[in-house]
Amino acid sequence: MLFLRRTIPFLCVAAAGVAALIAFASSSLVGQTRASSAPQMPSAYRAPRLADGHPDLNGIWQAFVTANWNLEDHDAQPGPHPELSGAYGAGPAGQSVIEGGEIPYRPQALAKRNANFQNRLKVDVSNDKTWHALGDPEAKCYMPGVPRATYMPFPFQIVQGTSQYVLFAYEFTSATRIVRMNWQQEAPVDSWMGWSRGRWDGDTLVVDVTGQREETWFDRAGNFHSDALHVVERYTPASPYHLIYEATIEDSKVFTRPWKIRFPLYRRMETNVQLLEFKCVPFTEELLFGKFRKQAAR
Amino acid sequence: MRHPVLSTVAGVALAAVVGLVMPTAGQAPKPAPAAKTAKPYNAPKTPWGDPDLQGVWNDATSTPLQRPANVGEKGVLSDEEAEEFQASLAHDLTRDRRDGGNAADVNRAYNEHWMDARRLKITADKRTSLIVDPVDGRIPALAKLPPDRDTVRAQRAEGAKRFAAGLPDDFTDMSWPVRCVVRTDVPPYLPTIYNNNFQIFQSPGYVTIAPEMIHSARIIPVDGRPHLHKSLRQWLGDTRGRWEGSTLVVETTNFRLDEGVLFQNANPATFKITERFTRVAPDAINYEFTMEDPTTWSRPWTALIPWNKVDPDEQMFEYACHEDNFDIVHFLTGARLREKKGER
Amino acid sequence: MRTALLILLMATPALAHHAFNAEFDANKPVKFKGTVTKMLWVNPHAWIYVDVKKPDGTVEEWMVETGTPNTLLRRGLTKESLKEGTEITVDGYQSKDGSRRANGRDLTLPDGRTLFLGSSGTGAPSEKKK
Numbered sequence: 001m002l003f004l005r006r007t008i009p010f011l012c013v014a015a016a017g018v019a020a021l022i023a024f025a026s027s028s029l030v031g032q033t034r035a036s037s038a039p040q041m042p043s044a045y046r047a048p049r050l051a052d053g054h055p056d057l058n059g060i061w062q063a064f065v066t067a068n069w070n071l072e073d074h075d076a077q078p079g080p081h082p083e084l085s086g087a088y089g090a091g092p093a094g095q096s097v098i099e100g101g102e103i104p105y106r107p108q109a110l111a112k113r114n115a116n117f118q119n120r121l122k123v124d125v126s127n128d129k130t131w132h133a134l135g136d137p138e139a140k141c142y143m144p145g146v147p148r149a150t151y152m153p154f155p156f157q158i159v160q161g162t163s164q165y166v167l168f169a170y171e172f173t174s175a176t177r178i179v180r181m182n183w184q185q186e187a188p189v190d191s192w193m194g195w196s197r198g199r200w201d202g203d204t205l206v207v208d209v210t211g212q213r214e215e216t217w218f219d220r221a222g223n224f225h226s227d228a229l230h231v232v233e234r235y236t237p238a239s240p241y242h243l244i245y246e247a248t249i250e251d252s253k254v255f256t257r258p259w260k261i262r263f264p265l266y267r268r269m270e271t272n273v274q275l276l277e278f279k280c281v282p283f284t285e286e287l288l289f290g291k292f293r294k295q296a297a298r
Numbered sequence: 299m300r301h302p303v304l305s306t307v308a309g310v311a312l313a314a315v316v317g318l319v320m321p322t323a324g325q326a327p328k329p330a331p332a333a334k335t336a337k338p339y340n341a342p343k344t345p346w347g348d349p350d351l352q353g354v355w356n357d358a359t360s361t362p363l364q365r366p367a368n369v370g371e372k373g374v375l376s377d378e379e380a381e382e383f384q385a386s387l388a389h390d391l392t393r394d395r396r397d398g399g400n401a402a403d404v405n406r407a408y409n410e411h412w413m414d415a416r417r418l419k420i421t422a423d424k425r426t427s428l429i430v431d432p433v434d435g436r437i438p439a440l441a442k443l444p445p446d447r448d449t450v451r452a453q454r455a456e457g458a459k460r461f462a463a464g465l466p467d468d469f470t471d472m473s474w475p476v477r478c479v480v481r482t483d484v485p486p487y488l489p490t491i492y493n494n495n496f497q498i499f500q501s502p503g504y505v506t507i508a509p510e511m512i513h514s515a516r517i518i519p520v521d522g523r524p525h526l527h528k529s530l531r532q533w534l535g536d537t538r539g540r541w542e543g544s545t546l547v548v549e550t551t552n553f554r555l556d557e558g559v560l561f562q563n564a565n566p567a568t569f570k571i572t573e574r575f576t577r578v579a580p581d582a583i584n585y586e587f588t589m590e591d592p593t594t595w596s597r598p599w600t601a602l603i604p605w606n607k608v609d610p611d612e613q614m615f616e617y618a619c620h621e622d623n624f625d626i627v628h629f630l631t632g633a634r635l636r637e638k639k640g641e642r
Numbered sequence: 643m644r645t646a647l648l649i650l651l652m653a654t655p656a657l658a659h660h661a662f663n664a665e666f667d668a669n670k671p672v673k674f675k676g677t678v679t680k681m682l683w684v685n686p687h688a689w690i691y692v693d694v695k696k697p698d699g700t701v702e703e704w705m706v707e708t709g710t711p712n713t714l715l716r717r718g719l720t721k722e723s724l725k726e727g728t729e730i731t732v733d734g735y736q737s738k739d740g741s742r743r744a745n746g747r748d749l750t751l752p753d754g755r756t757l758f759l760g761s762s763g764t765g766a767p768s769e770k771k772k
Contacts, residue, residue, distance in 0.1 A: 050502075051345030058501050126631065128624045128689075128705065142621045143513075157517060161501045162345055163352055167508060167515060174514035178497065178614060188720035189683040189711060191616040193513075213621075272523050277532045281479050281620045285469050292630035293468040294637070396748075400668035404735045407662050408746055411759050412709030464664045464738045478686065492713050510712065615712045622684035625707075628665060632739035 041244075047203060047237035052162040055203045055237050059158060060268040060275060063151040063245070066094030068138075070221035071261060072102055080121050091220070097151070099260045103223060109254045116222025125288050132215040136222070140288060141280035143175040143192035145216030146209045146231050147247040147261065155268050157275050158235075166198060166205070171275050179207050187211025190227065205235040218249075226253040241267040341544050341577035344500050348520070349544040351498045351505065351577055354609035357487060357585065358416035358494040360387040363601060365427035365435030372426055373435065380424040388418040414492045421604050430586075431600040437562070439596040447565065447593075450557050465633045465642065469626060474559055477626065478619035480533050481511035484559060485550055485571050486587040489603065496605070497614045505539055505546055505575075511617045518548060526552050531566075533559065546575040564594040581607040662735075666707075666745040670736040676704060678728045683711040683721045690724070690746065692732060706732050706746040714758055723758070730757055 047055035066074070073096045079089030096102070105113065116136075123135040138144060144152055154171040166179040177193040187195030187210050195211035214227040234246040243265040250258040342350045369375070375383055389395075394410040396403055421428075427435030443451060457471035466472060475481045482490055487509065499506040499515075508515040518539040526536045528551075536552035550573075553559065553566035560569055569591040576584045583605040590598040636642075676692035690706040714723070731750045737743040749757040 056502075125624075125627050128627075131622070131624065137621075140620075143618060159499045159501050159504065159506045159515070159517060161352065161499060163499070165497070165499060167497075167499045167506060169506075169515040169517060174512075176508060176513050176515045177616075178508075188615075188715050190721070192618045192621055193616060274519070274526075275517060276530070277534070279479060279533050281477065284620075285477065289469045289626055289630060292627060292634065294634065400671060400735070401663060403747065404666050404668045404745060405662050406747070408709045409748055409756055409759070411756070412713055414713065462661055462664050492710050612716045615715050617685050617710070617712060619686050622682070623686060624689070625665065625687065628737065628739075628743065632665065632737060632741070635739040635741075 041238045041242065045237060045239050047240075050160065050162055054160075054200055055205075056160065057158045057166075057205060057235060057237065057243065058160050060155050060273055061158065061243060061265040062153075062155040062268055063263055063265055065097050065151055065263045066092050067097045067151040067261070067263070068148065068153055068219055069094060071098055071219050071223055072096045072221070074221070097261045097263045099262060104256045104259055106254060106256055109224075113222045113224060116217065116224055117220075118222075120220060120222060123288055126292075136220055137216055138220065139284070141173050141284045142216070143173055144170075145192060145212050146177070146194050146196070146207075147233065147249070148216065148218055149175060149177075149193065150233075150245060150247070150265070151263070154278055155273075155275060168196075169275060171278050173280055174277060179205075190214070192216065194231070201234070203237060205233075207233040207235070209233065224254070225249070225251045228253045235265075238264070241269065243267075339578050339580075346502045348500060348505070348541065349546070349577060350500065351546065351575055351583060352500050353607050354495060354497045354612060354614055355583055355605040356414070356416055356494050356608045356612070357496070357603050357605050358414045358419075358489045359421050359428075359603065360384065360391055360418050361420045361425060361428055362387075363428045363488070364437060365429070369426045371434070373430075373433070375424045375426060377424070380420060383424075383426070384418075384420045387420065391418055412492065414494050416494070416606070417489060417491065423604070425602075428601040428603050429599060430602045431588075432597070437595065438599050440562070441593055441596055444593075447557075451563060454558050454563075461629070464629070465636065466629050467633075469630065472626070472629065474556075478512060478623050480559060481509075481617075481619065483509040483512055483514050483516075483534060484561075485535070485537075485573060486561060486589065486601070487573075487585065487603070488561075493617060495608065495612070495614050508614065510614055512619045513617050518546075520546070528552065531555065535571075544576060548573040548575070561589065562594065564589070564591045568593045583607075662745055665738060666735040667738045668735060670738075670740075671734070672736050672744050673731065673733045674704070675729060675731045678724055678730060679703070679726060681721070681724045685710055685712065690730070690749075692730065702742060704732070704742045704744060706734065706744050706749070708746045708749070719758060 047057070050056045069077075069091045074091070074094050076093045077091040079085055079091065082090070119134045120136040121139055123140060124133070125131050138148075138152075143149070149156065149168075149170045149172065152170065152172045156168060156170040159167040159169060164181040164183075166181065167176060168179065169176045175193055177196050179196040179198040181198045183197040190211050190213050192213050194209040196207050196209050198205055198207045200206070209231040212225075212229050212231070214225065214229070217224050228251045230250045232248045232250075234244075236244045236246075238244045244262070245265050246260060246262045248258050248260045249255070344350050344352075365373075369383070372379070392410050393406040393408060393413055395406065429435045429437065432438060457466070458473065460466050461471045461473075461476075469477060482488065482493070487496065493510040495510040497508045499508065503521045504517055504519055506515050506517045514534060516534060516537055518537045520539040520541060522540065523538070525538055530536070531552050531554040533554055533556075535550040537548055537550045539546050539548045541547070550571050553569060555566045557563060560566060569589075571590070572588045574584075574586040576586075578584050584602060585605050586600060586602045588598055588600040589595065674694050676694035679691045679693050681691070682689040688708045688711045690708060692704045692706055694702045694704055696702060729752050731752075732744060732746060733750070734744040734747040751757055
């Protein structure tokens with residue numbers, strides 16, 4: 001009896017050990033990888049169609065990456081004024097949305113990116129000629145351009161019928177852009193949201209964006225471009241609730257080669273969800289114009 | 299010799315601008331007929347069955363909102379009268395005039411071709427006012443303001459005076475359009491000097507109206523969902539639409555409570571606007587709006603503005619505003635400089 | 643008095659587009675010839691930078707405020723439509739604060755043609771679409 005009392009615990013431990021060994025073997029690198037229990041995108045999703053036979057991309061969509069803080073890998077960081085706002089305004093950590101991880105800057109351009117970041121909340125509009133020299137345009141409530149508008153922490157709506165125009169409406173500063181389908185005309189001037197021309201590539205909406213104002217930034221980290229910016233976006237339906245978004249960014253004045261970002265867009269599913277207003281101009285007037293007001297007489 | 303209409307049009311325009319009431323004529327006015335077509339137009343439909351309003355549209359016209367006093371009770375003019383009316387309005391409005399002294403000239407701002415040429419033409423139906431109800435073609439009498447709104451109104455008027463004199467104290471002395479917060483995108487849509495363009499997009503369950511100034515889109519659900527709760531308020535309000543036959547009927551509520559956003563400083567807490575869009579021809583939409591605010595006007599009033607299709611020849615272009623609004627700084631720094639020099 | 647009101651002859655009191663005499667001085671009319679160095683095709687006002695050679699040989703830079711470029715774009719003009727080096731005559735009113743800014747009341751080319759009155763090409767977008 002004593003033998004059993006001593007060996008059963010031993011056998012239990014041993015059995016547990018053997019079980020663990022078997023479990024380990026089944027998930028080990030040597031054998032097959034156990035599939036993640038998280039759901040995957042359907043391997044071949046076919047979106048419902050509009051009457052013209054194209055996929056229906058209508059809906060309210062939002063990105064949940066932290067690319068607006070920094071497209072590249074980033075640690076959590078204090079905000080610009082932690083002594084005033086503590087954890088409010090601090091930035092979350094995030095993984096790069098860039099294929100290859102980093103933006104391929106020309107070496108001399110990197111200094112400007114770093115200077116942008118240092119000056120992200122400095123503004124000086126006292127001289128028209130240097131009006132745009134300092135500060136993150138987002139902080140000034142300027143329209144963010146493409147692709148930044150896609151990953152701002154706000155929803156946007158795709159309004160797609162069967163005409164040759166698709167409207168993208170962004171909650172951030174109520175920015176909009178019209179995507180002109182199969183359009184030849186070039187951008188007549190530069191604009192903040194660019195000149196967008198679209199076409200279908202199978203089920204993917206491809207949007208070619210040129211003519212963007214050079215003053216927009218890609219993110220709060222100061223990543224930037226020149227007036228040579230050329231962006232090609234791809235919106236691919238991946239499930240009833242997801243689009244996969246890709247954007248190829250080309251600007252030979254600033255980067256050594258084109259580079260690509262990619263992340264999912266999620267359909268906002270709340271009942272009766274609608275785009276609301278984020279008309280932020282009034283939030284910026286004190287920052288921009290406060291110093292020009294009449295001072296009280298002494 | 300000047301046309302008699304000319305001498306009063308300016309006066310009426312001033313009244314429209316400052317919101318004063320023009321005394322109505324003594325006799326009973328004749329009704330102004332609504333714009334009508336020879337036979338009802340069968341508008342095309344989108345593939346999902348909604349009447350098709352899509353395209354780029356322009357609402358510019360010289361026809362004034364309110365009937366000028368000197369056309370008497372006439373709601374609609376004869377061909378000959380209409381030609382004279384149009385000519386005298388065009389003469390008033392054209393920027394290519396240089397007469398009238400420097401004070402008038404500086405305000406004309408630029409050559410005429412910087413402006414929308416359609417705003418020198420009266421509406422095709424030859425009406426004498428855009429207002430169709432009341433039948434005298436005038437905005438109804440203004441209600442008396444309660445003391446608190448009166449005070450706020452007076453403060454804003456003081457600021458506007460400082461701004462008009464070129465000596466604003468602060469950016470708050472400037473109007474919301476000058477500050478690029480809203481422009482022609484607050485309903486009702488009224489013609490202005492340029493960029494009188496709207497693009498209508500349609501998708502299943504929505505009609506979307508994108509005015510050119512300032513780049514915002516009004517995405518209107520037509521699926522019967524309720525308005526936002528009354529505590530959620532927006533600069534452009536909250537809009538819901540429904541189809542009545544081939545007319546899109548649009549109701550907007552939930553305006554923010556800031557003063558000075560709405561037409562004639564209507565009270566955002568009690569203001570309601572109903573707009574109706576009807577395609578009446580391949581190249582025309584009738585845009586009709588009814589304004590209601592018992593704390594501002596003694597009764598509701600309605601205007602009808604024809605929209606003309608302009609694409610494919612003309613397109614919408616981006617109207618960024620705040621991004622390059624250098625003038626805010628010019629106004630303020632200019633004022634500070636002049637104060638230093640002793641100008642006040 | 644009446645003529646000063648004519649500018650307000652619009653149905654849109656809500657769009658209180660600024661009266662230009664708030665910024666530019668009716669008592670300071672200017673008229674000068676200069677060379678365009680650049681044009682900012684921006685809203686709410688496009689700006690033309692003009693170098694003006696003074697009699698003593700120095701060069702003054704003026705900023706000329708104009709209207710919305712969108713009207714011009716609709717007629718087929720583009721950011722290439724005003725070349726650097728173009729000579730223009732500016733007839734306008736100077737800024738009230740005395741700085742070298744003017745309202746571009748009437749802009750003309752040396753041959754007397756009004757600047758931007760025509761368009762380059764027909765400009766019809768329908769020619770350029772699919």
